Amino acid sequence: MNDYMNTIVNESIARIKQRENSFNSGRVASVRDYILEVTGLESVGYFEEVHVGAKAVGYVNQIRENSVIVAVVSQGSPVYVGDEVTATGREFMATFGKESKGHVVDMFGRDLLNGKRFEQTMAVRIENPTTPIMDRTAVNRPMRTGITGIDMLYPIGRGQRQLIIGDKKTGKTQLCLDAIVNQKGQKTLCIYIAIGRTKKGVKEIYRELARRGAMDYTIILAANNDDKPTVLSLTPYVGLAIAELYMKQGLDVLVVIDDLKRHADVYREIALRVGKTPGRDAYPADIFYTHSRLLEKGCQYKNGGSITILPIIETRGGDITDYISTNVISITDGQIVLSKKNFDKGQKPAIDYGLSVSRLGGAVQDPAVKKIGAKVRRELLSYLETREIYELANTDEMSPELKAKLQRGQRMLAALNQYKFSPIPADQMVATFTALVAQPEQPKPQPVQTEQLQADPAVLKQSEEVAIHGFDDATLPADYRKPAAK
């Protein structure tokens, strides 16, 4: 009897050893929308592509002790408990049509305009390791958008990540389309990544770009509203993986991600569905890393190629200090804040010049633009702040200096107005604003000079006495035992 059992067991083992894939199929044990629990799929790798018959394709999201969690990315017909799931032995990858330029495509290598798959395709790893720190070089070439408020005041360089943030209908997408259109003739490839936008909206963007000849160098990579959340969550990574292919060939790439708030929400949905612990605002703990590793793909590469990323975030009620917004602000190299209030006042683009930042600043500007830009930015911010204080004040009682400052500020703000798809070349910006700053009737800003600050000697003496009065020399650090003689 013992021998008999042994024989049977040994035979089974031999069979299993011969057919190595005997563990490579399993059965669906539970279905929660696009998340499947599968039993029996013993030897799959993490992130391996699996098929549920001909019904659905997914990837391995978690390997547990007794089961495997599969996230479905595309599905033709309903999946039932008990359906057979087979492993493919390969990592889940996206497909990229080599002729994608000029088309609206998805991560499966399909041309969405005609619904067909591209003929020449290649598999693209969804995520490559981050570009090593030592393979990056300084970001110092301008990426011109043609918008004065950006190019002159808050410039974007090639390899920079600049967030575009604002409420609904404040011109976020328009700003990015302007930037794309302005890349004509710049040997730049543009990738517009639409995450969860309406199909109609994506089609309109395609039309706008095509009409201006910008589709010649642009790929629109879309994950539509009705795609699986998994697709929405992976698509931006695919877009950046494609961008990396071109960057490594030495090309400049401009990537627009529209938008990351939606992406964060989709990611949260998946995380909660697979049972991850919720953190702040119910986002999973790794929501920062989700965006940081995505945006860290933007860089100036050592071979001269670059990836510039313009992620978009939609805010509510103009609040840029919510969790996701501040997370992304802390990742990007600056932000262009668009304000509904400015938009309604007729200021286009509706940039909030106080809240916007470019961390690269003058490093990515031409010397002429940099010189005038720094000056204009300082004066403009000072004007915007002073304006509030003196809003109710009587202009007759103001000092002429102050009056001139307020007038000049107003003129500057007006000169920054600019309508869509009307780019301004850099030299024209410089000319306009040099004239504005140097208008003869206005006193030029002057550096502080000693003689101007020399005050009434009597007061000065008095103040020195106050200073000396009542402190004990011995308790002071050596640096200022004696007040410096003036």
Next chain:
Amino acid sequence: MRVGKIISISELNVEVLIDDAKVSYHDLLRVPLPNGGALRLEVQEVNGRMVKTIPLGSVIGLKKGLDVESVGEGLSAEYSDQILGRVFDSYGDPLDGRPLNSVHRRNVYDRDLDFNEIDINGDVLWTGIKVLDFFAPMQKGYKMGLLGGAGVGKTVLIKELINNVYKGCNSNSVFVGVGERSREGKELYDEMTEADLLDKMSVVFGQMGENSAARSKAVFSGLTLAEYLRDVKHQDVLLFIDNIYRFVQAASEINAELQNMPIENGYPASIESDVAEVEERINSTGNGSITSFQAIYIPADDLTDVAVQTISSHLDGQIVLDRKVAEKGLYPAIDVFRTRSNMIDVEKIGQRHYHLVEETIRYLARYQELEEIIAVLGIEELSAADRQIFHRARKLRNYFTQPMFVAENFTGIPGKFVAIGDVLNDVENILNGVYDSVDEDKFLFIGAIGK
């Protein structure tokens, strides 16, 4: 040596079933991969034969049942003069493409300081930045936190401090980049190389593109390097950490993946001890001192955040950066009401400085109230005395802006190093009305007045 096999995998958590070997917390294990490489795992939890580990690399393609081997030691970093002028990753491996002639490595978790080892004396350390020296003066051995929300200027301030203090002091320093931008890391490296200043510095990077294991370990590697300089080389070490919040953030990610119950906003329940484990190692001893500048990110601009509060309870001083100030174009964008230092004490800085700080804060506090009144009534409705305070406060506010050496690209104005004596005189003069007739714009982005 095989010690077990993998039984479950998720992005940041690999569970291993151990045969019968002994493993303990913080041990390293390795999984040989079919392509010849290996994935390292660090033990986080041991539950009978079930061991939870965090992978120190990508788990894509990893399979259940793979053999796991023991490495025999925990994470270690180089502990010799070889560290100077070098750049390391979170696990103590060189990043700059040059081989490391390892002389001696030390475990990164080992060093705890005894109560009697800690030295609390130190000389004053002037940074040449007006607001810092005036409102939050430093002493050697201090821990200074630079708190700020996203994009208000923490990193610029850290870089200015490196510029002013490291270059000025000529002492050894360690820079630890945790969860920050790779671009900035590379820029720092390039700037230091170009200025020939890298030879007294060691750098550790676990930047934001790396997984949470890397971001949580960078601090420990950096500390080990700083301890070498303090304990063996007897140096006064400057330790720059940008950004310590990211360490707690990474710990939250790991905690969530290990399925431990979190506290509010998803932080690990062990947040206090996690932070203490790091902060208590940053101290001066009889051998040498460690002075640290730590950038602290404020998530969602919420200063009451648990992580921020926990870290700041370890600090000797803090500089708080405020978005409302930054919005007005006033840099460094400091919230003077929340900025503090243990040095602000009559016995430490003397009566004159102390009195001036008090008076300045009083002016600025009144200014805030007046601003609200003006928004409703207009400036003409103020009394003469209030109007005087209003104008002088605006001059003070403008005076505390400063052109920074590292921000010349933004401002177009060369940086200024300002001596504390000048700051005290200038502030005193503004308060006393010496400059009442001077236009307030003249005080923007200058060094000392008249210099």
